[in-house]
Amino acid sequence: MSLIKKAVDWIDVRIGTREIVEKELTGYLLPRNINGWYSMGSVLLFAFALQVVTGMLLLIYYVPDADKAFKSVTAIMNDVPFGWLIRMCHAVGSNMMVLALLFHMLSVLFMGSYKKPRELNWVTGFILFTMVQGISLTGYLLPWSQLSFWATTVATNSASAIPVAGPYLVEFLRGSPQVGPPTLGRFFALHVAVIPAGIAALIGAHVFLLKRTGVSAPPFGLPETMNQWQGDSYSYEKHPGGIPFFPHFALEDMRSIAIYMAIFLAVVFYDPYLFFPKDAFIPANPFVTPAHIKPEWYFLANYQTLKIFPNELIGLSLQGAAMTFLALLPFVDCGRERHPLKRPLFMACSVGGLLLWIGLSIWGHLS
Numbered sequence: 585m586s587l588i589k590k591a592v593d594w595i596d597v598r599i600g601t602r603e604i605v606e607k608e609l610t611g612y613l614l615p616r617n618i619n620g621w622y623s624m625g626s627v628l629l630f631a632f633a634l635q636v637v638t639g640m641l642l643l644i645y646y647v648p649d650a651d652k653a654f655k656s657v658t659a660i661m662n663d664v665p666f667g668w669l670i671r672m673c674h675a676v677g678s679n680m681m682v683l684a685l686l687f688h689m690l691s692v693l694f695m696g697s698y699k700k701p702r703e704l705n706w707v708t709g710f711i712l713f714t715m716v717q718g719i720s721l722t723g724y725l726l727p728w729s730q731l732s733f734w735a736t737t738v739a740t741n742s743a744s745a746i747p748v749a750g751p752y753l754v755e756f757l758r759g760s761p762q763v764g765p766p767t768l769g770r771f772f773a774l775h776v777a778v779i780p781a782g783i784a785a786l787i788g789a790h791v792f793l794l795k796r797t798g799v800s801a802p803p804f805g806l807p808e809t810m811n812q813w814q815g816d817s818y819s820y821e822k823h824p825g826g827i828p829f830f831p832h833f834a835l836e837d838m839r840s841i842a843i844y845m846a847i848f849l850a851v852v853f854y855d856p857y858l859f860f861p862k863d864a865f866i867p868a869n870p871f872v873t874p875a876h877i878k879p880e881w882y883f884l885a886n887y888q889t890l891k892i893f894p895n896e897l898i899g900l901s902l903q904g905a906a907m908t909f910l911a912l913l914p915f916v917d918c919g920r921e922r923h924p925l926k927r928p929l930f931m932a933c934s935v936g937g938l939l940l941w942i943g944l945s946i947w948g949h950l951s
C-alpha cells in the first residue's frame with residue numbers, strides 16, 4: 585500500500601496530479617439541478633470508443649477487395665473465434681450510437697443548451713452528426729452484400745439530381761460510373777481512416793468548447809429558466825454550491841453507460857439480426873436488383889422524401905434546407921428563455937418536425 589502511495593507521491597511531485605484531480609474531477613462543480621440527460625454525451629464517448637476497438641479487431645480479418653470482402657466477413661462470422669461477437673457488437677453498436685446521438689441532440693434541443701454562448705458546441709455537434717451518418721453509410725458497403733451494393737447504388741445515385749455537377753459528383757463518389765471495386769476502396773479509406781480521424785478531432789473540439797463555456801444549468805427545477813449568459817465579454821458559467829463531477833456525476837454517467845450496455849447486449853445476444861435484412865446475407869451481384877432495397881432505419885425518412893416527389897431535386901433541396909436550418913438553429917432561435925414549455929413556437933416546430941420525421945420513417949419502412 586505504502587508502495588502505491590509512494591509511487592503516487594512521486595508522480596504528483598513531478599506533474600501535479602492531485603491538482604488536476606482537484607480541478608477537473610472533485611472540484612469540477614456541475615449545476616445542482618443537473619439531470620440524467622447530461623450523461624448522454626458520456627454514453628456517446630463510450631459508444632464511439634467501442635466502435636473504434638471492435639472496428640480495429642475486424643480489420644485483422646476483413647479484406648477490402650470486391651472479390652474477397654463478402655467471404656472474409658463470412659469467415660469472421662463462422663471461423664474466427666468470437667468473430668461473430670465482434671462483428672455483431674460493431675454492427676449493433678453503430679445503430680445504438682445513432683440512437684444515443686439522437687437522444688443527445690433532442691436533450692440539448694429541448695433544454696435550449698445550444699443558445700448563446702454555446703452556438704459552437706451545437707455547430708461542432710452538428711458536424712459530428714453528419715460525420716456519424718457518413719461513417720455508417722460508408723461502413724454499409726464494406727460487407728459487399730446485395731444490401732451493401734444496392735443501398736450504396738441508390739444512395740450515391742440521389743446526387744445525380746443536382747443540376748450540372750450531379751453526374752460528376754456521382755462518379756466522384758463511386759470512383760467509377762457504377763458502384764464497383766473502386767467504390768469499395770474509397771469507402772474503406774473513408775470508413776477506417778478519414779472519417780474516424782475527423783470524428784476524433786471534432787469530439788476534441790466539442791469537449792474543449794464545453795470546458796471553456798462550462799456546462800449549462802438545466803431550465804428545470806430552479807426558478808431561473810433564462811439563459812444565464814449576459815453581456816458581450818467571455819465568461820465561464822460557474823456553479824457555486826453545485827455537485828462535484830467526481831464521484832457524484834461520474835456515477836450517473838456510469839449508470840447511463842450500464843443501461844446503454846444492457847440494451848446493446850440484449851440486442852447482440854437475443855436479436856443479433858435485428859438490423860440485418862435478408863439481402864445482407866447474399867453476396868453482391870450487379871446484375872440482379874433485389875425487389876426491396878431499403879437504407880438503415882435512420883435514413884428511411886430521407887429515402888421516403890426522395891420517393892414522394894416525382895422530381896428528386898425537390899426532395900433533395902427540401903432535405904438540404906432542413907439540414908441547413910438545423911445547423912444554424914442557434915443563430916435563428918436567439919431568445920434567452922430556455923424552458924421548452926415557455927417557448928411555444930419552438931415546441932410546435934420541433935415536436936411537429938419530430939413527428940414528421942417519425943411518420944416519414946414509418947412510411948418508408950412500410951412502403
Ligand code: HEM
Nearest residue numbers: 622625626628629692697698705706709710712713799800
Ligand atoms: C459523437 C458525437 C458526440 C459526442 C461524443 C458528444 C459529447 C458531448 C459531451 C461529453 C458533452 C457534455 C455533457 C452533456 O451535456 O451531455 C456534450 C455537450 C453538448 N453537445 Fe454533444 N456530443 C456529440 C454530438 C452532438 C450533437 C450531434 C449535437 C447537436 C447537434 C451536440 C450538441 C451539444 C451541446 C449544445 C452541448 C452543450 C450542453 C450543455 O452545456 O448543456 N453534441 N456533448
